[in-house]
Amino acid sequence: MGDLVTARLVLHPMTVDEAGRLVAGESPGEDRWAPGYPTDGDVVAATRLLNTCADTGDPQPFGNYEIRRREDGLAIGGLGFHSPPDEHGSVTIGYGIVPSAQGQGYASEALRGLLLFARSHGAARVKGDADHDNIASQRVMMAAGMRAVGEDDRVRYFETDWTDTAATPDPRA
Template sequence: MRSLMTARLILHPLTAAEAALVETGDPAAPPRGVWWAPGYPDDGDRAAARRFLATCAGMGDPQPFGPYEIRLRGDGPAMNGPRTNRPEAGRPMNGRPVNGRPVNGRPVSGRPGPDGTRAGGTEPDGWKADGPAIGGVAFHGRPDMAGQVTIGYGLIHSARGQGFASEALRALLAFARSQGVLSVKGDADLDNIGSHHVMASAGMRLVAVDARLKHFRIGWGSTTPAGRRPYSRARPTDPDVPG
């Protein structure tokens, strides 16, 4: 399946093989053609990869309702703070050798839409990222019988405070709705103010508070984009067509 794209980010759907590499957390062994920013993967990324691999083993691959690696677009604005430069041919990157010159990304035609995605929200055939992975955003499995999914997300420390998490979450929510999902929920610790802001800025509402967590949700009832039926576990979805 194709990646989701925003003005600054690429949300790459992880395969089981890629998730296994994230789970080991070895910065010297990212998937071929991809590199990781310093600090990636962190404990949260490794935990998400383990959960995905367990789901694949027990129930099959849930994609497109699985984890997405957040990568900076090579043709987009650079991340503030410590910058991870694109490696030159044969020169080391974060202490690891690079074999050959990376494939440069080419701009996608079209202006970003209201949700921040471009040209239908997916990458064109043959397009590859040339920015580093900085975190992840994920569905915690396929929608339940009520058409609801749970989401989670996280960024490396140096990528926080720049709107990347909200941008990624908005794209994931738009994709979920385009697939017929009726509601999305997420939660965060009571003192995780940054995460509360991310969900609120993406359009999710605070719906409950307990002793440990604040719970957020967004729902669309039976309203889905034109031509889409509400998600049913009895029917497959087409992950290559976001809407």
């Protein structure tokens, strides 16, 4: 499977070898990872990918993606699916950007690209959540076209589906 490309980013599908090196902290070179990458969340996601591959096989295209800037190729974060679509076509996503690259719209751009990809590969609904105090993540999901659909005492829940055309992300954004 090839890379997904947006205006400023490359969403690179993470291989088992890459996930293993990331979990082990083995950088592919100083010129490949932005300061702060990988975050704890990236390590958790790579570990989940390795466990999924060991248990049920490679989930691609519904796996993990490394977010790289097109201008310099630096890995600045990750995003991906927690698992392939369920029997209703629903998938859950997660994402993160290193602090040195936050506040520049990269997370929203990456998420819009992933939502379009999910839709084009048969997902009917994409879900995500963010802690109440994580306003930035909530804004990312809304900027990418997701809408708040509920909350509990800890998190707000977001989703987009393609029976509601207002929730479809705009690929030009």
